[in-house]
């Protein structure tokens with residue numbers, strides 16, 4: 001589905017409601033959306049845009065707290081704004097937003113290239129949520145090696161966790177892989193542990209919303225359980241993410257703000273039922289076999305990175 005977003009409220013609503021979702025895609029959409037929204041008012045001069053920028057940036061960053069890419073992308077625009085005149089402001093912001101988009105495409109491609117080392121011919125990959133093309137401006141992060149392996153003729157297949165409650169695996173990962181001609185099997189989240197025990201999976205690759213300095217990883221809720229089960233059954237568990245997802249300013253997973261979402265997402269429940277609906281969880285560094293990035297395989301501690 002294609003949506004035209006021209007106002008800041010529309011961009012924020014698209015991010016909040018997950019019309020645009022996935023850490024890198026949120027960052028790219030926020031950067032482009034911020035420029036488009038500020039430039040939308042044709043009467044706005046560079047001076048007016050500069051005046052409106054801090055408030056617009058703060059509102060965008062607050063739309064979803066866990067994915068560091070959002071604050072990182074908006075932060076890049078603010079940094080550029082500080083270096084140019086009012087006259088050049090809109091053009092400079094536009095160029096930076098486009099650079100963020102183009103870099104994301106390149107980062108996905110690089111993740112895929114490095115990731116080919118862990119996706120040999122015949123590989124059977126389990127993934128959680130959607131960290132594919134639908135979560136980035138390019139071919140994805142966790143799914144980038146899968147797309148590239150398929151492109152060069154390797155037989156690769158994917159098990160996609162359904163990903164409760166919003167079903168990103170069933171709706172997005174399955175759609176994306178089917179479209180690419182890559183065999184995909186969707187399973188309910190609760191079946192992942194049994195599947196890992198069955199010997200049907202060679203490796204797990206997931207994306208990330210924020211990687212703390214010590215290597216703890218925030219990703220879609222349910223990832224932690226998959227990591228525990230993978231460890232219990234001796235299956236390698238990889239996290240794939242662009243450098244922009246590494247946040248050295250956050251010391252460990254306990255410092256990551258986890259977004260909690262509305263009870264409605266769990267469907268109809270008896271009146272008065274309490275709901276706990278975190279959108280993400282934290283997988284401790286000890287459960288991660290490797291960190292696959294656009295800079296190759298890296299290891300914590302991460303002392304530099306997106307640094308918002």
Ligand code: MRU
Nearest residue numbers: 021022023131135141207208220
């Ligand atoms: O709530 P979502 O759909 O935005 O959550 C997305 C994820 O958790 C992804 O795994 C993560 O953002 C990495 S996307 C390349």
